[in-house]
Amino acid sequence: MSAAVIEARKISLTFQTADGPVHALKDVDLTIGKGDFVSFIGPSGCGKTTFLRTIAALETPTGGELSVNGMTPDAAQRARAYGYVFQAPGLYPWRTISGNISLPLEIMGFSRSDRQERIARVLDLVDLAGFGGKFPWQLSGGMQQRASIARALAFDADILLMDEPFGALDEIVRDRLNEALLTLWRKTGKTIGFVTHSIPEAVYLSTRIVVMSPRPGRITKVIDSPLPPERPLDIRDSPEFIALAHEVREGLREGHGDD
Numbered sequence: 001m002s003a004a005v006i007e008a009r010k011i012s013l014t015f016q017t018a019d020g021p022v023h024a025l026k027d028v029d030l031t032i033g034k035g036d037f038v039s040f041i042g043p044s045g046c047g048k049t050t051f052l053r054t055i056a057a058l059e060t061p062t063g064g065e066l067s068v069n070g071m072t073p074d075a076a077q078r079a080r081a082y083g084y085v086f087q088a089p090g091l092y093p094w095r096t097i098s099g100n101i102s103l104p105l106e107i108m109g110f111s112r113s114d115r116q117e118r119i120a121r122v123l124d125l126v127d128l129a130g131f132g133g134k135f136p137w138q139l140s141g142g143m144q145q146r147a148s149i150a151r152a153l154a155f156d157a158d159i160l161l162m163d164e165p166f167g168a169l170d171e172i173v174r175d176r177l178n179e180a181l182l183t184l185w186r187k188t189g190k191t192i193g194f195v196t197h198s199i200p201e202a203v204y205l206s207t208r209i210v211v212m213s214p215r216p217g218r219i220t221k222v223i224d225s226p227l228p229p230e231r232p233l234d235i236r237d238s239p240e241f242i243a244l245a246h247e248v249r250e251g252l253r254e255g256h257g258d259d
């Protein structure tokens with residue numbers, strides 16, 4: 001396997017709540033290699049978002065060790081090791097698309113000319129060249145989500161963390177964005193961590209599929225995909241794809257049986 005970018009060893013995270021402790025993650029062991037596209041799938045509450053947030057230093061594990069690009073998550077955050085894409089695009093309505101992409105770059109102190117060059121490049125990457133001057137409300141939901149991906153790409157992090165970025169979109173738009181994301185991943189070689197509820201989406205996009213189960217949140221299965229990197233949408237009708245989707249479904253069912 002390629003060099004490890006994210007290494008989790010026995011990661012646990014227990015939230016103390018008024019109703020008692022919630023074991024959001026227990027003994028999570030996972031290595032994500034450079035250039036991997038790793039999807040996290042599992043029922044609601046199995047800790048997918050929590051795990052992504054611990055990688056991004058938005059939550060602190062209560063046990064175990066986690067390294068991101070060989071650093072602690074906090075150090076990786078300061079080194080801008082990753083871009084983070086949330087479920088909702090979260091664009092500021094009073095800023096243009098270019099202005100939204102520019103904002104983190106302004107905060108990080110990039111020069112005006114550098115910002116302009118980066119904005120043009122990432123708009124092109126997500127197929128929004130020519131839309132930089134529009135306001136978010138002038139774009140469809142799918143285009144807004146592409147703009148939020150562009151914003152996460154603009155400072156050139158090697159890692160992209162995506163928490164159900166297409167969950168709120170209709171199926172046709174989602175298909176197109178899945179194709180676009182796969183093309184972007186092949187072009188840039190980024191390492192991607194992707195949370196989803198959809199088996200076909202996980203199978204279509206990933207090099208590895210991590211199946212999780214709740215109470216306590218844990219990994220029950222890691223499946224390496226035999227599918228080639230070039231994946232036209234109709235690969236979903238192939239026997240290999242269907243067999244892989246079946247394996248993921250079985251993994252989810254087995255995890256559920258442990259409850």
Ligand SMILES: Nc1ncnc2c1ncn2[C@@H]1O[C@H](COP(=O)(O)OP(=O)(O)OP(=O)(O)O)[C@@H](O)[C@H]1O
Nearest residue numbers: 015017022024043044045046047048049050051217
């Ligand atoms: N800040 C918090 N305080 C207390 N409990 C929390 C907190 N964040 C998450 N949890 C709990 O931790 C568990 C895992 O939550 P998490 O959001 O990671 O699951 P998930 O698999 O991403 O779910 P979903 O698919 O619904 O987004 C859940 O039981 C949730 O209620």
